[in-house]
Amino acid sequence: MKIYNSLTRNKSLLQQKAVTIYSCGPTVYNYIHIGNARPAILMDVLVRFLKSKNITVDYLQNITDIDDKIIAKAIEENKTEKEISKFYTKAYLDDLKSLNIFMPNKLEPISKHIDKMIIFINDLIEQGYAYNVDGDVYFAINKWKPEYGELSGRKPEELISGERVEIDLKKKNPLDFSLWKKTNVGKTWNSPFGEGRPGWHTECALLIEDYFNGKTIDIHSGGIDLKFPHHENERIQYLAHNQKELSCIWMHNGHLNLNDQKMSKSIGNVFLVKDFIKEYNANILRWIFLSTNYKQPLNLTDDLIEQAKKFFDKLENLRKKVILSKTIFERIEKSNIKNYVKDFEQAMDNDLNTSLVLSIIEELIKHINQLVNQKVHFDCIFTLFGQLKHILETLGFTDLLNVEIKEADEIKLKKWNQLILDKKFEQADVLRAKLEKKGLM
Ligand SMILES: Nc1ncnc2c1ncn2[C@@H]1O[C@H](COP(=O)(O)OP(=O)(O)OP(=O)(O)O)[C@@H](O)[C@H]1O
Numbered sequence: 308m309k310i311y312n313s314l315t316r317n318k319s320l321l322q323q324k325a326v327t328i329y330s331c332g333p334t335v336y337n338y339i340h341i342g343n344a345r346p347a348i349l350m351d352v353l354v355r356f357l358k359s360k361n362i363t364v365d366y367l368q369n370i371t372d373i374d375d376k377i378i379a380k381a382i383e384e385n386k387t388e389k390e391i392s393k394f395y396t397k398a399y400l401d402d403l404k405s406l407n408i409f410m411p412n413k414l415e416p417i418s419k420h421i422d423k424m425i426i427f428i429n430d431l432i433e434q435g436y437a438y439n440v441d442g443d444v445y446f447a448i449n450k451w452k453p454e455y456g457e458l459s460g461r462k463p464e465e466l467i468s469g470e471r472v473e474i475d476l477k478k479k480n481p482l483d484f485s486l487w488k489k490t491n492v493g494k495t496w497n498s499p500f501g502e503g504r505p506g507w508h509t510e511c512a513l514l515i516e517d518y519f520n521g522k523t524i525d526i527h528s529g530g531i532d533l534k535f536p537h538h539e540n541e542r543i544q545y546l547a548h549n550q551k552e553l554s555c556i557w558m559h560n561g562h563l564n565l566n567d568q569k570m571s572k573s574i575g576n577v578f579l580v581k582d583f584i585k586e587y588n589a590n591i592l593r594w595i596f597l598s599t600n601y602k603q604p605l606n607l608t609d610d611l612i613e614q615a616k617k618f619f620d621k622l623e624n625l626r627k628k629v630i631l632s633k634t635i636f637e638r639i640e641k642s643n644i645k646n647y648v649k650d651f652e653q654a655m656d657n658d659l660n661t662s663l664v665l666s667i668i669e670e671l672i673k674h675i676n677q678l679v680n681q682k683v684h685f686d687c688i689f690t691l692f693g694q695l696k697h698i699l700e701t702l703g704f705t706d707l708l709n710v711e712i713k714e715a716d717e718i719k720l721k722k723w724n725q726l727i728l729d730k731k732f733e734q735a736d737v738l739r740a741k742l743e744k745k746g747l748m
């Protein structure tokens with residue numbers, strides 16, 4: 308398949324039989340909002356699709372359980388940092404589960420890796436790529452002039468003016484970034500550089516190096532806001548430490564917006580995942596994300612939620628029709644029938660073209676409805692219905708299209724059909740009402 312690569316600004320080919328993936332995880336000081344769910348659902352869809360093609364996936368994600376925001380929250384709530392991070396890590400896992408997201412193969416809390424991060428930072432100093440100023444350690448980007456900025460597609464000079472980088476007299480270059488922060492506030496560690504904490508950008512670089520044995524991974528993903536400086540800084544450290552690229556492909560998802568403004572904890576315009584699940588459900592959120600190209604911004608509107616609901620109403624109606632046709636229509640030989648799964652795979656192979664996939668699904672639903680209305684071809688219906696189920700499951704939708712019913716209910720459906728054929732409409736209506744209550748009609 309082809310995936311758009313932010314590093315090359317082109318689509319890259321992904322054709323391995325085993326794929327390694329890393330995705331930047333949450334800082335656990337709060338519940339996640341549905342904007343944070345966008346990268347998680349995107350990766351889930353990709354992983355499910357790869358697995359459906361018998362490709363092995365090794366997927367790593369970090370949990371940032373050491374951070375200034377966690378310290379602030381602990382002070383605010385009069386709790387320990389550990390209590391805060393433990394509580395919100397569990398909340399994050401619960402949210403992933405309720406969104407029907409496959410767990411990564413490994414979810415690593417960064418607090419378990421501080422010793423290795425200290426060694427990593429010390430190595431960079433010894434390699435001459437980092438420097439210690441009075442207990443604060445910075446990465447020196449001067450030695451990586453052509454490479455630094457390649458991911459965000461901008462030259463260092465443009466980055467300085469464009470990103471309003473803070474001028475800090477301790478740094479040799481305004482773009483040099485912190486690897487070790489000297490501090491005695493909150494949880495700290497001793498190191499050859501003094502007391503303090505490692506920086507966020509080193510977390511991901513170290514974890515990837517450690518888990519994937521210093522290899523270049525296939526895909527690194529995250530929201531577009533992480534491209535600079537976070538991913539740029541991850542990449543350059545890895546390049547310096549290992550003399551090789553961190554990842555072949557860098558995938559970035561666009562933002563989920565509310566009234567055209569990024570959904571963000573700092574702005575406060577958030578819709579928490581747990582609240583969304585209570586009010587709607589996981590399938591609706593997934594459909595909303597699939598409706599737009601993952602690289603594009605997506606504005607959440609009531610209209611979009613309505614469209615999603617309509618889609619699932621359509622599926623529910625189809626499910627009932629298929630139960631009926633399965634029970635009462637005669638079976639005929641399988642005839643040549645279109646393979647929608649092939650179209651689905653082609654669209655997915657082209658950089659996860661999920662909006663095209665949704666229109667293929669609509670076409671498939673229409674096709675099944677037509678056959679149901681013709682009241683005969685159950686084998687064709689069954690084949691197409693199987694294709695539809697496969698596609699929806701591969702996309703990670705859940706609890707849909709169950710057409711397995713009890714024998715007693717099957718007898719009732721047949722009886723209803725016979726009453727109709729016998730023109731005993733009043734009796735048929737009474738039975739129909741009962742079947743409707745059971746969700747069978
Ligand atoms: N509105 C959004 N739409 C899409 N992705 C988002 C959005 N907000 C955050 N993300 C992504 O969610 C992931 C987790 O990010 P993180 O925990 O840093 O959230 P955050 O940036 O702190 O959230 P906030 O901006 O609300 O403070 C990252 O990949 C980030 O890019």
Ligand SMILES: [Zn+2]
Binds near residue numbers: 332541
């Ligand atoms: Zn990261």
